[in-house]
Amino acid sequence: MLCFAGAVAWHTLAPHPDVRTDNAYVRVHYAAIAPRVAGQVTDVRVQNNDMVKVGQVLVELDDRxxxxxxxxxxxxxxxxxxxxxxxxxxxxxxxxxxxxxxxxxxxxxxxxxxxxxxxxxxxxxxxxxxxxxxxxxxxxxxxxxxxxxxxxxxxxxxxxxxxxxxxxxxxxxxxxxxxxxxxxxxxxxxxxxYTRIVAPVDGMVAQRGVQVGNYIGAGTGLMAVVPLSEVYVEANYREVELRHVQAGQRARIHVDAYDVDLEGTVVGVPAATGATFATIQPDNATGNFTKIVQRLPVQIVIAPNQPLARLLRVGLSVETTIETNLADVVGEHRKAVQPAVASLFPPR
Missing domain, CATH: 1.10.287.1700 (Helix Hairpins)
Incomplete structure (x- = not known):
């Protein structure tokens, strides 16, 4: 019994080289397609889920x-x-x-x-x-x-x-x-x-909302082109789990939808927590403050040459595990800033 309790305590309290979270999703910076001039739509050449190439004509307006x-x-x-x-x-x-x-x-x-x-x-x-x-x-x-x-x-x-x-x-x-x-x-x-609206990137068409005969104004949203080759994973880790996380570390990505595993690389720890840029930010200046551990959206890019990565779709939930190898992030940072600090306070 004591051995079991000790093992549980060690597993709970001892630092782990791998940090895992299931609060992770597939993200991408997609291109919103909108006209630069007003006009009546004369032709729509794509449907939802069509794959398009950069420069391909998506929509044509009456150009007379x-x-x-x-x-x-x-x-x-x-x-x-x-x-x-x-x-x-x-x-x-x-x-x-x-x-x-x-x-x-x-x-x-x-x-x-x-x-x-x-x-x-x-x-x-x-x-x-x-x-x-x-x-x-x-x-x-x-x-x-x-x-x-x-x-x-x-x-x-x-x-x-x-x-x-x-x-x-x-x-x-x-x-x-x-x-x-x-x-x-x-x-x-x-x-x-501009009456010929073309795809700015390679990708898949989504959210098509335009039809022949519509009169559209400049800036009206017509559809989105999602560059699936540029998808990444946004993994929301608790701040206490990021002690040994740094850019370049290997990450394992488990895709729930297809039950497959992919490889990835950590881009780095972000500049702010997820709540920082929220529309309604939490107000912690009240007297009944309760400390809540924050989460930071760590970006993980998909490693190249993985055929199964083509299955990824934006918004899918995944599980990520970062192999930190217990990297001494604090120590490395101290070594990096020590010469700069020493130059500010030279010995007398």
Whole structure:
């Protein structure tokens, strides 16, 4: 009797190299399929439980409206490119226009010089009696006209030079319009491509909730694609059982549904307990506090090259056993942090 009691006590109190739990389930990060644009469904190419490959078309939307937008954006781009050509041609033409205005200024200056000399000559003739007053007045009038012509030529030159800056700004604006139209055309092509909804990952279709004829908005959930090759096990161990658990340890996985065993590897001890991210977290700040041992969801990945792993489905319950070999996790951690602590407190 004493031997039996001792054996029970040893089995209960002695540390065990293997830690087991039946609070474990198959999990996966699945892809929720939703459209990026609104439209009416014209074709649904998959059913629940179908296996699909990445890039495979799942759903098609009516694309006629989006093709019209592409055509409109394409026409706008052609128009804006023509405006750039026109602005560039006007800018090129403005150089000779300025040179022509400069030549007109020089012509007007030469004419003014002649008119000034002519006016002085007729003024002298009129004062000496050799010329008539009429010819003197005509020379003065021609002088005034030459001065006005020079002022007009200078004004035309200034206007041509100012027009050059305007044309340069118009060309910059036209090129900016082209870039904007190119972006609109690219967005139109993208929206058109979004009418073909494709699988983002390899996996199995689940939760299909779309039918031909439905009008769906952007972001409406259509189905899910579950990558069964990426399933893992989430094993909820009590915190007191994790003393010797660390990443890389071997784990045995018993699948209740098929009564088969698989191999796995521990990814690591998580950053928080399962209750930490719960929608309604427990409030332990009250006076009637009762200590409850928490559980941490330890992630275990399925070892490769196991044909029976294809039987796993998300949500299945399993039993996991981690072979810890009584690893000294605390001691290894102390050795790892000891140099850092020593650097913070150097000896005096």
């Amino acid at each position: 409206d989006y093709r019209a937008v592409v055509a409109s954006a394409d026409a706008n781009l052609a128009r804006d490119r023509a405006m750039v050509v026109n602005a560039a041609a006007s800018l090129t033409r403005q150089g000779p226009v300025i040179e022509q205005a400069r030549a007109q200024v020089k012509t007007a200056e030469a004419q003014l010089t002649f008119s000034e000399s002519d006016a002085k000559r007729y003024e002298y003739l009129a004062t000496t009696g050799s010329g008539t007053i009429k010819t003197h007045q005509q020379a003065d009038s021609t002088l005034l006209q030459s001065r006005a012509a020079l002022d007009g030529a200078k004004a035309s030159l200034e206007a041509a030079q100012a027009q050059l800056k305007i044309l340069q700004a118009q060309e910059v604006s036209a090129r900016a319009s082209v870039r904007a139209s190119e972006a609109q055309l690219e967005q139109a092509h993208l929206n058109l491509s």
